[in-house]
Amino acid sequence: MNVTGHTRRPASIRDVATAAGVSYQTVSRVINGHPSVKPTTRDRVLAAIDELGFRRNATALALASGRTRAVTVLTANTTHYGYASILRGVEEAARAASYAVGIGVLESADETAVAAEVQRAADAGGGLIVIAYDPAGVAALGAVPAELPVVGVVETPASPPGGDRPWVWADDREAAYQATRHLLALGHETVHYVAIPSSTRRTSARTAGWRQALREAGAPEPRPVQSSWGPAGGHAAGLRLAKDPAVTAILCGNDDLALGVLRALHESGRSVPGEVSVAGFDDAPHSAYLTPSLTTVRLDFTGLGRAAFALLHGVLEEAVQVAPHPVSEPELVVRESSGPPPGGVQRRPPA
C-alpha cells in the first residue's frame, strides 16, 4: 500500500482500470453499483481499488455529473445557542447522508454584503439553507437566485419574503403563547415582553403569541420592549422595567435576554420570583443552572436543522418529499424564576 516514499497523486479510475485490466468505464460502473458487471470483474476491480487506496474525486464528480452533495448554511451568527444548534442539526443529517456542510456568515444586513455572501455560497455548489430569523437572514433568503435549491429556516410560516421557497419553522408563536399563559395562570395581571430584533418589519411570531395570550385573558397589553440578541440588551431593558413597580412578570425573547433581565432586577434590588417573575425562550444549556434557574420554553433547534436538511435533500435528489414540518412541539419548562405575584394572586387564574 503506497510503499514508495514520495507523495504521489491519488489514484484515478484509469489507474484502477489499468491495475484491474478493465476499462475506466467498468470501474465507474463498479463504484456506482451498476448491476450489469460480472461478479468476477467486480471483484477484480474492488481488489484494485483497495490496493491503490482509490477514493472517488468529489470535485471531478461534481463537475462531470452536476451532483454536488453539499449544503451551505447561511447564518448571521454562529455563537448564539439557537443558531449553533440548528447548524448542528443540519450537520448531523448531512453527515448521515454523506453530504458536505459549508458555512457562510452574514456579517451585516447590508444589501450588497448579503448579496456577496449569497454568491459565495452559490459558488460552492449544492444546496442552501438560510437561517432567516433576523434581518440579515431574511435579506439573504430573498437574495437567493430562483434557480438555486434553498430551504429557509423561518420565524413565521405564512409566506416569507423568500416567496414560494420551501421552509421549516418552529412554532414560536405557540411557544410564546404557552409561556405567557403560564405566567398569567400564576396570577400576574399582565406580562411584559422584551423582544429580540424582529426579522421583518411585521410583528414577530413570538410577539404575536404573547399578545394573543394577553388578549384571550383580557389582560392589558403593554408595549413590547425592543432589544437585541445578547444579555447586554436584556440588561438595559431590565433596568428600565425594574423601575416600574407595576411590572411583575417579564417574558424574554430568548434566554440570553432573560439572563440580562435577571441581572438587572438583581441590581435594582427586586427579587425573582418573589417580586418579579421572568421567563425565557430556547432553553439554552446554562438556563437550568442559573440562580434562580430560568423558566423557559424549549425549542427543538437541532430537530429543526435536521428537518431543513431533509427537505433540501428531497429537493436536490427528487426523492420522497419530506413533510414540511416534522419538528417537535415547543415545551414549557417551569423552573424557579416564575411564581405568583407579590401580595398573592392579583387576578383570577383562568379556569
Next chain:
Amino acid sequence: MNVTGHTRRPASIRDVATAAGVSYQTVSRVINGHPSVKPTTRDRVLAAIDELGFRRNATALALASGRTRAVTVLTANTTHYGYASILRGVEEAARAASYAVGIGVLESADETAVAAEVQRAADAGGGLIVIAYDPAGVAALGAVPAELPVVGVVETPASPPGGDRPWVWADDREAAYQATRHLLALGHETVHYVAIPSSTRRTSARTAGWRQALREAGAPEPRPVQSSWGPAGGHAAGLRLAKDPAVTAILCGNDDLALGVLRALHESGRSVPGEVSVAGFDDAPHSAYLTPSLTTVRLDFTGLGRAAFALLHGVLEEAVQVAPHPVSEPELVVRESSGPPPGGVQRRPPA
C-alpha cells in the same frame, strides 16, 4: 441580463469568449488578471462577463488547477462557546481571503468514526483545521494523512501527537496561572481546580498552570476534580467541593463548569464570594451577567481561529509564512465571584 424565462445553465468562459469575439483563453487571462492583454480587449471581455453574468465555476477551477480555496474545520462540538468562537474566527479570515469554509463534527473519539470523518473532510479538498482540545480532536489530528495540509488548534504547544504539523494555541497555561495567582493573592490558602476533560492522558496546560501557581506560592496542592464540559459536570463537582468547609477558592476549567459550581454552592448554602470564591475560564458572553458575575480569564478564541486560518493559508499558497503564535495574551477579568476568604486573610499575600 438573462431575459429569457427558462432556467439556463450559467455562462462559461467559452460563452463569454464568443460574446466578446475572442478565444476562451483570453477570457481566462482576463479573469486571472494576466498582464498581457490589450486594454481594449480586456474591456470587451469584461463587458461580456458583465452582460452574461459570468461567474467562474469553482468546481472546474479546482479540478483543473488543483487550487481549491476551501478549508474544512474539524471539531467535536459546535455549540460550546470556545469552539464556536474559533470557528467564527476561521470563517472571518476565510471570508476575507474568499475561501469556502466547511465543517465536520467529530461525534465520538472512536478510531474508525474519526478516520471516516477525516476522510470526508479530505474529500472536500482544500486544507484542514482541526480543533484538538479534546480526545476526538486529538485523534483526528493524528489521523490526517501526511500529505494533507492541516493546522491544529491545540492545547499544549510542545509537539502534539500530530507530530510536526503546524499549530496555533492560546496560552492556557499562563491563563490558569494568572487566575490561580489572583485567587491566592486574595488570601486563600489554596485553590481547588475543577478540570475539563483532558485532551491527552498527560496533564493539561490549564492544570499545569494552576499547579505551577500553587507550587510557587508554597500552597497545598489538592487533587484536581475531573469533570465534563458542561454546567451539569460543574454542578456535580461543586456539590462535592461544597461539603468540605476548607474549600474557599475554586478555579474551573471553563465558564460553563463555573456556572454549575456556582449553582451547587448556592444550593449548598455557601455564599459566593463571601465563603467561597469562584473563577472561570474563557469569558463566555453570559459570564458578566451572572449573579454573582464571574471572575474569569478571557481568551481570544476568535483571534485563534483567524491565526489558524492565516497559517493554513500560508501553507496552501506558499505565501509569506505567518508567525506561529500571533494570538493575544490571556486577560484576567476580575468580577464579583472572587474575593478574600471568610475570616480575613488566611495567609500572607505575596509581596
Next chain:
DNA sequence: GCCCCCCATGTGACCGGTCACAATCCTGGC
C-alpha cells in the same frame, strides 16, 4: 530595411470523473 524579440492571442491536451452509444460475448429458441 532587416531581424529579433516581446506582446497579444489562439490551439490542443488535460484534470478525473460521467454520459451516450457502439461493440462484443453468450445464451436460448427454433
Next chain:
DNA sequence: GCCAGGATTGTGACCGGTCACATGGGGGGC
C-alpha cells in the same frame, strides 16, 4: 446451426476551467 437479444464491456465526447506551447504582428537596434 443460425439468429435475436440481453448481459458485459469498451470508446469518444464532455463538464468548465487551466496549462504548455504555437502563432501572428509591431517596434527598436543596427
